[in-house]
Amino acid sequence: MNIRAHVSVVFHLDKCIGCHTCSVACKNIWTDREGSEYMWWNNVETKPGTGFPTQWEDQENYKGGWVLENDELKLKCQKSKLQGLLNLFYNPNMPGLEDYYEPWTYKYEDLFNAGPSDDQPTAVPISKITGEQINIESGPNWDDDLGGSNLYAKNDPNLENLSQEEKDLMLEIENIAMMYLPRICNHCANPSCVAACPSGAIYKRGEDGIVLINQDKCKGWRACISACPYKKIYYNWKTGKSEKCILCYPRLETGQPPACFHACVGRIRYLGVLLYDADRMPEAMKVADHSLVESQRSIFLDPHDPKIIEAAKANGISDEFIDAAQNSPVYKYVVEWKLALPLHIEYRTSPMLFYVPPLLPVMGKMDNGIYEHAKEAFFTSIEKARFSTKYLAGLLSAGNEEIITSVLKKLLAVRYFKRSEQLHDIDKGAVEAIMREANLTEKEAEEIYQMTSMPTVYERFVLPPLQREEAIETKLDPEVCKGCTGCGELNTPKRGL
Amino acid sequence: MHDYFLFIGLPYVALFSLIAGTVYRFNSKKFSISSLSSQFLEKEKLLWGSVPWHIGIITILGGHIVAFTMPSFLQALVSNVKILYTFEALGLTFALFAFCGLIILFVRRLRNARIQAVTSNMDLVILSLLTIQILLGILIASLYRWGASWSTHTLAPYIQSIFSFRPDITYITNMPFVVKAHIAVAWLIILLIPFSRLIHVFALPLEYLFRLPQIVVWNSRRQEESVITAQIESESRRFFLKAAFGITSGLILFITGIADKIIPFFRGPELSKGEKGELLKQKLQKMKATIKQKELETERLTKDFIYISDLKNLKTDEGIYFIDYQMKPALAFKGDNGLPILYSAKCTHLGCTVTNKVKEGALLCPCHVSHFNIKTGDVIDGPAPKPLPKVKHILMDANNHIVVNIDKSKLDEYKVYIVKGENT
Ligand code: HEM
Ligand code: SF4
Ligand code: FES
Numbered sequence: 048m049n050i051r052a053h054v055s056v057v058f059h060l061d062k063c064i065g066c067h068t069c070s071v072a073c074k075n076i077w078t079d080r081e082g083s084e085y086m087w088w089n090n091v092e093t094k095p096g097t098g099f100p101t102q103w104e105d106q107e108n109y110k111g112g113w114v115l116e117n118d119e120l121k122l123k124c125q126k127s128k129l130q131g132l133l134n135l136f137y138n139p140n141m142p143g144l145e146d147y148y149e150p151w152t153y154k155y156e157d158l159f160n161a162g163p164s165d166d167q168p169t170a171v172p173i174s175k176i177t178g179e180q181i182n183i184e185s186g187p188n189w190d191d192d193l194g195g196s197n198l199y200a201k202n203d204p205n206l207e208n209l210s211q212e213e214k215d216l217m218l219e220i221e222n223i224a225m226m227y228l229p230r231i232c233n234h235c236a237n238p239s240c241v242a243a244c245p246s247g248a249i250y251k252r253g254e255d256g257i258v259l260i261n262q263d264k265c266k267g268w269r270a271c272i273s274a275c276p277y278k279k280i281y282y283n284w285k286t287g288k289s290e291k292c293i294l295c296y297p298r299l300e301t302g303q304p305p306a307c308f309h310a311c312v313g314r315i316r317y318l319g320v321l322l323y324d325a326d327r328m329p330e331a332m333k334v335a336d337h338s339l340v341e342s343q344r345s346i347f348l349d350p351h352d353p354k355i356i357e358a359a360k361a362n363g364i365s366d367e368f369i370d371a372a373q374n375s376p377v378y379k380y381v382v383e384w385k386l387a388l389p390l391h392i393e394y395r396t397s398p399m400l401f402y403v404p405p406l407l408p409v410m411g412k413m414d415n416g417i418y419e420h421a422k423e424a425f426f427t428s429i430e431k432a433r434f435s436t437k438y439l440a441g442l443l444s445a446g447n448e449e450i451i452t453s454v455l456k457k458l459l460a461v462r463y464f465k466r467s468e469q470l471h472d473i474d475k476g477a478v479e480a481i482m483r484e485a486n487l488t489e490k491e492a493e494e495i496y497q498m499t500s501m502p503t504v505y506e507r508f509v510l511p512p513l514q515r516e517e518a519i520e521t522k523l524d525p526e527v528c529k530g531c532t533g534c535g536e537l538n539t540p541k542r543g544l
Numbered sequence: 545m546h547d548y549f550l551f552i553g554l555p556y557v558a559l560f561s562l563i564a565g566t567v568y569r570f571n572s573k574k575f576s577i578s579s580l581s582s583q584f585l586e587k588e589k590l591l592w593g594s595v596p597w598h599i600g601i602i603t604i605l606g607g608h609i610v611a612f613t614m615p616s617f618l619q620a621l622v623s624n625v626k627i628l629y630t631f632e633a634l635g636l637t638f639a640l641f642a643f644c645g646l647i648i649l650f651v652r653r654l655r656n657a658r659i660q661a662v663t664s665n666m667d668l669v670i671l672s673l674l675t676i677q678i679l680l681g682i683l684i685a686s687l688y689r690w691g692a693s694w695s696t697h698t699l700a701p702y703i704q705s706i707f708s709f710r711p712d713i714t715y716i717t718n719m720p721f722v723v724k725a726h727i728a729v730a731w732l733i734i735l736l737i738p739f740s741r742l743i744h745v746f747a748l749p750l751e752y753l754f755r756l757p758q759i760v761v762w763n764s765r766r767q768e769e770s771v772i773t774a775q776i777e778s779e780s781r782r783f784f785l786k787a788a789f790g791i792t793s794g795l796i797l798f799i800t801g802i803a804d805k806i807i808p809f810f811r812g813p814e815l816s817k818g819e820k821g822e823l824l825k826q827k828l829q830k831m832k833a834t835i836k837q838k839e840l841e842t843e844r845l846t847k848d849f850i851y852i853s854d855l856k857n858l859k860t861d862e863g864i865y866f867i868d869y870q871m872k873p874a875l876a877f878k879g880d881n882g883l884p885i886l887y888s889a890k891c892t893h894l895g896c897t898v899t900n901k902v903k904e905g906a907l908l909c910p911c912h913v914s915h916f917n918i919k920t921g922d923v924i925d926g927p928a929p930k931p932l933p934k935v936k937h938i939l940m941d942a943n944n945h946i947v948v949n950i951d952k953s954k955l956d957e958y959k960v961y962i963v964k965g966e967n968t
Contacts, residue, residue: 253762263574287578363767543576
């Protein structure tokens with residue numbers, strides 16, 4: 048057993064209001080430089096929808112992630128390392144600018160410099176790359192809130208597995224439903240970007256599992272761009288280097304949650320430590336699609352088990368980290384309650400960001416042209432939920448509908464339980480039956496409710512101490528290692544000739 | 545005069561710049577090293593430009609490197625006319641391939657607004673130089689055919705003279721202008737490599753072939769150590785084998801390359817049939833000599849007397865060489881009294897063999913000019929410290945009886961034998 052700690056994340060989709068505050072917080076800190084304008088390390092997509100970059104889930108096109116071949120995990124974009132080297136000259140599976148959008152600004156000075164005229168002066172959009180006037184044809188969140196859904200939502204790659212009937216139902220105007228899917232880098236436990244990088248510039252930090260790109264080592268070979276199935280590595284066209292979400296490690300190292308977490312209005316984000324057995328990776332990702340969620344869960348270790356604690360300590364994990372793991376909201380959501388699921392685990396990267404699926408209850412329906420509260424049940428039954436479990440299963444459980452159903456049942460049971468407890472308008476016996484079916488105890492239901500609706504900031508973000516300076520500098524000889532720790536040598540990140 | 549500048553001065557400036565500049569950039573300006581890919585901004589033309597360009601140029605450069613590092617090997621290959629034709633045709637094809645790709649890349653860079661946004665002046669300089677260079681190359685290939693052959697004894701020695709720090713431009717001073725220009729532009733491009741995007745050639749990530757799929761970096765050394773031990777055991781053995789295989793095959797290639805140069809150096813030039821026969825003959829003679837020596841040795845081990853010569857054959861002014869019981873050369877003379885004189889021919893100074901001609905009553909050791917008295921063996925002059933030792937001998941008569949009382953009249957019948965024992 049080789050125990051490692053991993054800073055991991057849960058997003059509670061029922062709570063996301065799609066306000067993009069997270070995206071903007073991230074953009075303002077990290078990606079407002081030339082060359083990175085188009086990057087959204089954090090973005091919020093509307094589902095059904097094509098996402099960003101468009102149709103990123105279409106791996107036949109982009110060839111991201113791993114595929115299982117004869118019990119071996121192979122990168123989908125390079126069946127052999129030699130192919131990886133041959134793709135250096137031209138990467139056949141890489142999204143281009145048109146799959147994102149051309150970043151633009153407006154010619155604001157026209158507003159001030161316009162002479163007297165009969166018309167209002169306008170500020171025309173100009174490209175942030177060429178400086179020329181452009182027609183804006185796409186942008187970030189172009190299909191936000193199902194805008195232009197006939198054009199965009201119907202191209203959602205996740206709809207492919209659905210029958211025509213189910214598709215029609217989802218896109219029919221009266222039935223149309225949507226959910227938000229905020230995405231950052233998953234800091235996968237079996238990252239394909241790391242494996243694909245020819246220069247070996249991408250790495251996982253041992254202490255916390257954060258996936259980073261060494262900007263000095265990156266040579267702009269672009270293999271990671273297609274290898275990451277989530278398209279969460281972006282190519283900086285100005286510096287010729289790849290960039291990605293860094294889970295705000297400088298903030299984590301000073302005891303603050305990442306900017307998107309901190310800014311999140313819906314408070315949907317949880318951050319905590321998971322202990323896992325690194326020896327079982329990537330073997331755990333070599334099972335059939337429908338068992339992947341279970342298989343991934345099985346590598347997470349119980350931080351309360353004395354044996355695990357001992358083994359963790361033997362591997363150099365500090366008491367504070369183990370403390371954080373014991374109080375981790377992520378452990379509760381993912382392992383104890385089994386509510387949070389990884390996004391598209393069929394790409395087999397073992398993402399360490401988990402989503403609690405949205406319940407999307409039908410609160411009412413049309414009757415004789417009049418919109419009425421649903422009468423038969425307080426909350427909808429899962430069968431009648433607006434999103435078919437099949438669609439959610441395609442997103443969050445590699446097609447295994449049983450997993451989705453059991454999660455939704457639990458979420459529903461918690462609501463019945465709290466409703467009956469606070470308003471006493473649901474029959475106790477019915478609630479008990481529902482709870483039994485969902486395999487939920489009252490204690491658990493109460494805990495889930497507390498963690499979902501009432502958590503304090505310290506319950507949502509249980510940060511382990513990541514004192515990097517201490518970790519490094521106390522062990523190095525200051526004479527030998529001048530300037531090689533901390534910020535290192537400061538070089539302006541300027542594009543080479 | 546400008547030949548000296550272009551073909552001796554410039555190359556050394558270029559090589560210095562290449563080495564110093566590349567080392568500096570890889571050490572202190574790492575961030576600036578990148579392929580500077582523009583695929584993100586424009587795909588289609590890049591595909592039709594970059595791929596043929598790189599396939600073409602890498603093959604062509606590979607050919608150049610072979611020609612300059614293993615000219616003898618190449619010469620041997622192209623002495624077969626079919627191979628020469630093939631090389632010539634392939635070279636021209638790949639050059640045209642590269643040229644077309646380069647023109648597409650160049651036009652793309654000049655015409656596409658997005659690509660313009662990431663074009664530096666150095667990019668334009670490099671693209672222009674490369675275009676000129678390839679054009680010159682194609683001109684040479686079409687005007688002065690069979691370059692694969694003539695370059696091996698003109699350009700290759702020139703390049704090698706540069707790299708062995710014994711620059712010699714006589715090989716190329718009489719070359720046509722196009723060839724000279726091609727060489728000069730090549731040095732110019734090499735000079736600019738560290739200051740341009742061409743640095744990406746040295747970033748070729750071959751180590752990728754041998755590394756583990758996952759990379760973990762630790763801030764804490766202590767934690768790293770405990771984890772690494774676990775990891776090495778589980779995963780890396782397979783990759784170690786792969787890496788070992790890769791390194792070995794690399795080494796083998798490298799060694800073959802070096803051996804191609806070194807072996808002929810030690811072995812000397814390839815031998816003709818006659819010379820080979822000569823060599824065989826020499827070997828045979830040496831073997832015969834060895835056999836002879838062994839025979840002599842056994843004879844000396846088994847016999848108490850060994851026949852040297854008939855007394856009548858010995859001369860006073862010229863000795864007969866023979867091998868004494870110490871397996872060292874010795875000399876036999878006839879003295880003025882008609883009796884034999886036998887000396888060890890091993891000089892008492894440093895062991896050279898003394899000559900057998902008697903001049904002015906003395907024997908000469910040719911090594912450091914010691915003279916020995918022929919009558920007594922004493923040193924007349926020279927560095928030898930002691931007289932030549934005398935070899936013990938006896939005479940036998942015609943009936944093979946040891947002669948005890950010498951009968952002066954029968955001297956001609958006597959035979960000289962040496963006797964087992966030390967020389968005195
Ligand atoms: C060693 C193997 C090589 C690799 C892996 C390699 C890779 C690359 C890559 C990835 C690009 C960027 C293409 C893009 O825009 O996406 C590039 C561009 C370029 N390479 Fe190479 N290259 C190699 C060798 C060479 C050699 C030997 C030369 C010529 C001496 C060369 C000359 C160029 C030039 C001139 C460009 C710029 C093309 C443009 O204008 O966009 N490369 N190379
Ligand atoms: S989501 Fe992050 S860790 Fe996973 S493959 Fe993409 S960039 Fe790498
Ligand atoms: S060996 Fe005879 S003189 Fe030196």
